[in-house]
Amino acid sequence: MLHSMADRTRTPHSARDTDRDPASRPTVLVVEDEPALLALLRYNLESEGYRVLEAKNGEEGLTLIRETKPDLVLLDWMLPELSGLEICRQIRRDPKTRNLPIVMLTARGEESDRVRGLDSGADDYIAKPFSPGELAARIRAVLRRIRPALAGETLIWGDLAMDLAAHRATRGGRELRLGPTEFRLLRHFLEHPGRVLSRDQLLDAVWGRDVEVEQRTVDVHIRRLRKALNGTAEHDIIRTVRSAGYSLEMRAE
Ligand code: CA
Numbered sequence: 001m002l003h004s005m006a007d008r009t010r011t012p013h014s015a016r017d018t019d020r021d022p023a024s025r026p027t028v029l030v031v032e033d034e035p036a037l038l039a040l041l042r043y044n045l046e047s048e049g050y051r052v053l054e055a056k057n058g059e060e061g062l063t064l065i066r067e068t069k070p071d072l073v074l075l076d077w078m079l080p081e082l083s084g085l086e087i088c089r090q091i092r093r094d095p096k097t098r099n100l101p102i103v104m105l106t107a108r109g110e111e112s113d114r115v116r117g118l119d120s121g122a123d124d125y126i127a128k129p130f131s132p133g134e135l136a137a138r139i140r141a142v143l144r145r146i147r148p149a150l151a152g153e154t155l156i157w158g159d160l161a162m163d164l165a166a167h168r169a170t171r172g173g174r175e176l177r178l179g180p181t182e183f184r185l186l187r188h189f190l191e192h193p194g195r196v197l198s199r200d201q202l203l204d205a206v207w208g209r210d211v212e213v214e215q216r217t218v219d220v221h222i223r224r225l226r227k228a229l230n231g232t233a234e235h236d237i238i239r240t241v242r243s244a245g246y247s248l249e250m251r252a253e
Contacts, residue, residue, distance in 0.1 A: 027051040029070035031061035033079050044132040058082025077106035085120045092121035099194050101142045155190040158250040182225040189248035198245035
């Protein structure tokens with residue numbers, strides 16, 4: 001790990017992030033071999049309220065992704081040994097990391113390079129030099145698209161919308177009638193769309209670690225949530241994964 005100047009000159013987090021528990025901040029893994037740029041990226045991202053992890057090359061990056069499951073990877077194209085493109089392909093090939101948001105960072109600004117970057121599986125692309133504002137906006141946009149809970153107070157995914165402040169949820173504009181437990185369950189699914197969540201993980205997230213609840217209870221509430229979500233014509237978006245748990249999945253229409 002590289003300890004940069006930015007560690008000692010951290011600014012307070014912006015108002016929107018001060019009430020956020022550090023563990024719940026989105027984590028960005030930066031894979032970049034130039035120390036000065038790495039320090040600058042860390043400084044900018046921390047100012048925006050992200051937790052930052054660093055890797056100086058592809059191997060280190062891939063190991064950290066497996067071990068720490070970051071929310072987004074900011075990946076430099078020009079790296080020694082494994083290139084950013086190759087790392088991107090490897091992340092996309094592995095079923096465990098297939099959905100990990102990737103933003104590529106590069107000095108190449110040519111249209112053909114942009115296309116190559118996006119073809120390799122990157123979600124977005126930032127050409128150097130970039131402004132801190134642009135960096136922040138791109139990352140927010142990718143997170144909002146892929147992990148809505150990390151970017152704002154309204155979670156939107158497919159035809160589902162959840163307004164956290166108003167405590168309302170809709171599907172295709174239809175208001176969902178959810179009990180408090182179903183609301184929390186749906187929120188947790190929306191924060192991890194596409195990911196298989198075990199009954200234990202759902203118990204921890206929705207009921208809390210200190211509460212003694214049987215795993216069967218999860219099934220009961222999932223049944224209620226399904227009933228509320230699935231109305232009549234809509235297809236079932238909660239998938240039961242045998243002996244693993246449940247996941248929120250939407251067919252691409
Ligand atoms: Ca580089």
